[in-house]
Amino acid sequence: MQNEAQVSLPENSIVEISALHKSFQDLQALCDVTATIDAGKLTGLVGPDGAGKTTLLRCLAGLLSPTSGSIRILQQDPVTDSSELVEQIGYMPQRFGLYEDLSVIENLRLYAQLRQIETTQRDQIFEQLLEFTKLAPFQQRRAGKLSGGMKQKLGLACALMSRPKLLLLDEPGVGVDPVSRQDLWQMVDVLTEEGMAVVWATAYLDEAEQCETVLLMNEGSLAFAGSPTELTDRLHGRSFRISGIQNHPRELLKEALQLPGVIDGVIQGRAVRTVTDATEVRTDLQNLAASVGGQLESVAPRFEDAFVDLLGGGPGGQSALAEQMETVSLGEQNVVECRNLTKRFGSFAATDNVSFTVNQGEIFGLLGPNGAGKSTTFKMLCGLLKPTEGTARVAGLDLSRSTTEAKLKLGYMAQKFSLYGLLSVEQNLDFFAGVYGLTGATKKSRIEEMVETFQLQAYLTSSPDNLPLGFKQRLALACATMHRPPVLFLDEPTSGVDPITRREFWTHINGLVGKGVTVMVTTHFMDEAEYCDRIALMYNAKLIALDSTDNIKASMAGPQEDLTMEQAFIRLIKQSDLQREAA
Amino acid sequence: MAANSRTASRTLALIQKESLQVVRDPSALLIAFILPVVMLFLFAYAVSLDIQRVKIGVVLESDTPKSVALASYLGGTRYFEVHPARSAEQLGARLVSGDLKGYVLIPGNLEQRVAQGNQPLVQIITDASQPNTANFVAGYAQGAVQRWFSEQPSLAGPRINIEARYWYNPSIDSRQFLIPGAIGIIMTMIGTLLTALVMAREWERGTMEALLSTPARVNEIIIGKVLPYFVLGMLASTIASLISLFVFGIPLRGSLFALLIVSAVFMLPALGQGLVISVVAKNQFIASQLALLSGFLPAFLLSGFLFEIDSMPQVIQYITNVVAAKYYISSLQTIFLVGDEWSTLLPNVLYMGLLGALFLGISRLKTRRSLEG
Numbered sequence: 001m002q003n004e005a006q007v008s009l010p011e012n013s014i015v016e017i018s019a020l021h022k023s024f025q026d027l028q029a030l031c032d033v034t035a036t037i038d039a040g041k042l043t044g045l046v047g048p049d050g051a052g053k054t055t056l057l058r059c060l061a062g063l064l065s066p067t068s069g070s071i072r073i074l075q076q077d078p079v080t081d082s083s084e085l086v087e088q089i090g091y092m093p094q095r096f097g098l099y100e101d102l103s104v105i106e107n108l109r110l111y112a113q114l115r116q117i118e119t120t121q122r123d124q125i126f127e128q129l130l131e132f133t134k135l136a137p138f139q140q141r142r143a144g145k146l147s148g149g150m151k152q153k154l155g156l157a158c159a160l161m162s163r164p165k166l167l168l169l170d171e172p173g174v175g176v177d178p179v180s181r182q183d184l185w186q187m188v189d190v191l192t193e194e195g196m197a198v199v200w201a202t203a204y205l206d207e208a209e210q211c212e213t214v215l216l217m218n219e220g221s222l223a224f225a226g227s228p229t230e231l232t233d234r235l236h237g238r239s240f241r242i243s244g245i246q247n248h249p250r251e252l253l254k255e256a257l258q259l260p261g262v263i264d265g266v267i268q269g270r271a272v273r274t275v276t277d278a279t280e281v282r283t284d285l286q287n288l289a290a291s292v293g294g295q296l297e298s299v300a301p302r303f304e305d306a307f308v309d310l311l312g313g314g315p316g317g318q319s320a321l322a323e324q325m326e327t328v329s330l331g332e333q334n335v336v337e338c339r340n341l342t343k344r345f346g347s348f349a350a351t352d353n354v355s356f357t358v359n360q361g362e363i364f365g366l367l368g369p370n371g372a373g374k375s376t377t378f379k380m381l382c383g384l385l386k387p388t389e390g391t392a393r394v395a396g397l398d399l400s401r402s403t404t405e406a407k408l409k410l411g412y413m414a415q416k417f418s419l420y421g422l423l424s425v426e427q428n429l430d431f432f433a434g435v436y437g438l439t440g441a442t443k444k445s446r447i448e449e450m451v452e453t454f455q456l457q458a459y460l461t462s463s464p465d466n467l468p469l470g471f472k473q474r475l476a477l478a479c480a481t482m483h484r485p486p487v488l489f490l491d492e493p494t495s496g497v498d499p500i501t502r503r504e505f506w507t508h509i510n511g512l513v514g515k516g517v518t519v520m521v522t523t524h525f526m527d528e529a530e531y532c533d534r535i536a537l538m539y540n541a542k543l544i545a546l547d548s549t550d551n552i553k554a555s556m557a558g559p560q561e562d563l564t565m566e567q568a569f570i571r572l573i574k575q576s577d578l579q580r581e582a583a
Numbered sequence: 584m585a586a587n588s589r590t591a592s593r594t595l596a597l598i599q600k601e602s603l604q605v606v607r608d609p610s611a612l613l614i615a616f617i618l619p620v621v622m623l624f625l626f627a628y629a630v631s632l633d634i635q636r637v638k639i640g641v642v643l644e645s646d647t648p649k650s651v652a653l654a655s656y657l658g659g660t661r662y663f664e665v666h667p668a669r670s671a672e673q674l675g676a677r678l679v680s681g682d683l684k685g686y687v688l689i690p691g692n693l694e695q696r697v698a699q700g701n702q703p704l705v706q707i708i709t710d711a712s713q714p715n716t717a718n719f720v721a722g723y724a725q726g727a728v729q730r731w732f733s734e735q736p737s738l739a740g741p742r743i744n745i746e747a748r749y750w751y752n753p754s755i756d757s758r759q760f761l762i763p764g765a766i767g768i769i770m771t772m773i774g775t776l777l778t779a780l781v782m783a784r785e786w787e788r789g790t791m792e793a794l795l796s797t798p799a800r801v802n803e804i805i806i807g808k809v810l811p812y813f814v815l816g817m818l819a820s821t822i823a824s825l826i827s828l829f830v831f832g833i834p835l836r837g838s839l840f841a842l843l844i845v846s847a848v849f850m851l852p853a854l855g856q857g858l859v860i861s862v863v864a865k866n867q868f869i870a871s872q873l874a875l876l877s878g879f880l881p882a883f884l885l886s887g888f889l890f891e892i893d894s895m896p897q898v899i900q901y902i903t904n905v906v907a908a909k910y911y912i913s914s915l916q917t918i919f920l921v922g923d924e925w926s927t928l929l930p931n932v933l934y935m936g937l938l939g940a941l942f943l944g945i946s947r948l949k950t951r952r953s954l955e956g
Contacts, residue, residue: 063795081954086797101604102600106603109596110597113592116589158793
């Protein structure tokens with residue numbers, strides 16, 4: 001089979017990691033990692049935040065020494081032989097390692113001098129790199145003034161300066177628009193064809209599928225090493241999609257997840273995607289599909305399905321959080337409404353003339369690359385920023401007039417959990433309950449509910465800073481929903497968390513929406529957009545699309561073409577760029 | 584040989600990079616050039632330890648010629664603005680409100696006692712809620728009263744005529760020693776704060792990680808940081824000195840050469856301290872707090888700039904020995920007001936050099952070529 005052919009020959013491997021352990025004080029960051037990295041291949045280092053990806057890359061770059069175990073790169077040790085190895089390794093850290101006050105060419109010159117490239121060769125190398133990264137027209141521009149995508153390319157150019165044999169990229173795709181991300185994949189393809197070993201660390205599981213080999217990390221351990229198809233093949237015939245249903249797929253998902261044998265399920269637009277365990281449950285699913293007038297079809301397994309399977313399956317479809325809620329009725333059709341919303345910082349418009357309305361009981365997603373204006377729009381809707389022009393209303397209240405009243409009606413979960421590190425988990429819950437005006441017996445019972453729902457018992461006295469990421473996010477959600485708000489704002493709620501916690505989050509969100517809560521969410525996970533009833537795509541401060549995911553994909557697809565959300569987004573961006581150039 | 588030239592070219596590249604950043608970063612220029620000017624003007628005009636026309640009351644219990652003469656003598660000095668009253672009670676409210684800092688009570692029997700050749704009694708009351716001012720009022724008032732008595736022929740007798748001469752600062756103008764001291768404070772700020780901040784910024788923005796993954800060595804990175812800020816500090820000290828000389832008219836009795844040497848040596852502990860802070864603080868907020876706490880405040884409080892070290896408790900006096908600004912400010916005051924007194928300057932230079940070596944040594948040992956710890 002194809003997989004056998006891909007088994008690496010030992011002479012091809014340029015990195016050998018054996019029994020690598022790395023701990024910081026009492027934290028075990030890497031636990032017994034044994035792997036090889038091959039020349040001429042793109043190796044994906046995949047896993048949720050805190051899985052140990054960055055620690056492993058830093059060990060490879062010689063910036064951290066292993067607690068035990070060993071790393072050999074080209075038969076040398078990255079720490080003790082760093083002076084010999086340093087020219088063989090190109091490393092791009094998470095924020096690209098650029099000097100923002102220096103221009104593109106000055107950054108290149110600095111790294112060329114530090115990597116002691118001969119003066120005679122310099123101009124030629126710069127020319128090649130600038131051409132390769134398409135940055136030639138921007139040579140004199142300061143790095144701080146570049147877009148996210150261009151910064152990332154410049155970071156790559158600097159890391160490629162000494163023509164390394166091993167290139168380490170730490171989350172190069174984060175915060176970059178999909179078009180630039182696609183460019184980067186193409187550049188990396190060229191590099192691996194030339195024989196370079198490239199390691200691409202990412203928390204996006206869909207990126208793993210594009211890699212030749214994958215090192216899948218979870219909680220510091222290696223969960224899988226090999227080609228992604230090898231992993232997904234294990235799920236052959238276990239992934240299904242139910243489509244063509246009339247009602248909303250949320251109820252269907254809940255029922256599907258209750259079937260024995262179904263280990264995972266997600267919403268995809270108007271369809272439900274499920275993964276089953278090895279037992280034969282196809283007939284059960286078929287019956288379920290028929291009962292709602294839909295069809296069941298077998299689909300190709302995705303990397304994420306395999307990861308969830310590896311972790312022992314996702315959570316059930318019941319949300320304990322939603323069950324405690326009373327049904328919300330605001331008696332208001334347009335729960336969130338913004339008209340010609342504009343926010344300018346000086347001459348720069350962060351949000352430019354954005355209008356949309358959100359109905360009660362709807363999940364509305366705001367998508368777009370970093371800097372597109374999502375967060376600014378979001379903050380205006382939560383009353384955290386004052387619009388320069390236009391109005392924003394939540395639950396019928398104008399946010400620029402009755403901020404306090406409106407705020408009591410909404411729950412807000414910030415991107416970086418705004419919890420107090422110096423208060424314990426219990427004190428945080430107590431504080432947020434107090435802030436939202438809960439008192440006495442109600443306050444006590446709500447806190448107890450939250451502790452039980454999110455299984456926080458074990459952590460009550462510890463500081464939120466010491467919680468595992470998944471629990472931090474749970475605590476943040478608990479704090480935002482304790483006062484049972486009819487409108488919930490979630491800013492990147494599942495960014496970087498493991499897929500199980502992500503499932504759990506969406507189960508809660510689905511459950512809450514079932515009770516009539518309106519949910520606004522921002523995300524840059526394209527597949528997560530599929531959970532939303534409608535999405536607004538933002539690009540360059542403007543709304544470039546507003547519709548259900550199915551309709552957006554269909555409108556961008558040619559005949560007989562099935563697009564992913566990401567592909568549709570790329571086409572939309574290109575279209576918008578063309579229109580802008582024409583104007 | 585090849586290794587040496589590589590080190591040199593890498594260091595040069597880092598120095599170039601840092602210089603470009605300084606020139607383009609408005610906050611660095613603000614700290615280096617605007618802050619010194621603002622601080623010099625503040626110290627020159629806002630902080631003054633001299634008494635100038637302090638409001639005091641004078642209680643005249645009688646209007647005899649001698650009482651009136653003493654009262655007007657008090658009013659005639661440049662230290663007091665005199666508000667006359669008939670009884671102490673009349674001044675009570677104004678003393679409580681802080682309008683008057685004290686009063687001098689000239690008793691009704693002054694004339695008699697002077698005529699009898701007795702030392703007359705004059706009462707001086709001061710508002711001691713501000714002890715410093717109270718001391719000055721008491722001291723100056725006492726001095727003025729005594730001087731007046733000594734000029735009274737009826738009290739004549741063999742007297743010792745004491746004439747005080749104020750060396751090095753004949754007009755006893757506090758600005759003359761405050762300004763050189765202020766230069767010391769400014770240089771502490773630039774050396775320590777700026778270095779700590781820019782190092783923390785490298786960590787914060789992730790550029791340190793990128794630097795460490797190149798062949799650049801720790802020594803090169805440190806020199807690449809220290810040299811540009813050394814030059815910047817020297818420029819700032821030159822500007823501050825020029826302002827002192829030409830705007831505030833502080834005399835420079837020593838040589839420019841000595842001034843530059845002393846400043847250059849002081850930059851070592853100041854920059855070293857900034858680097859030590861950056862070993863601990865990897866973000867700019869903590870770095871600036873630490874720089875203020877460990878650099879600015881000790882330079883302000885423990886250097887002898889404002890507060891006499893000899894009058895501090897013994898334990899604190901020991902602590903002042905590791906405050907590099909103490910040696911620098913003392914050297915500056917010597918060079919500006921006394922001259923090139925090398926017997927004072929050399930030990931100071933030696934101590935600053937030692938502290939500099941200590942701080943730079945610690946930062947070199949603690950900055951590792953890794954992200955560990």
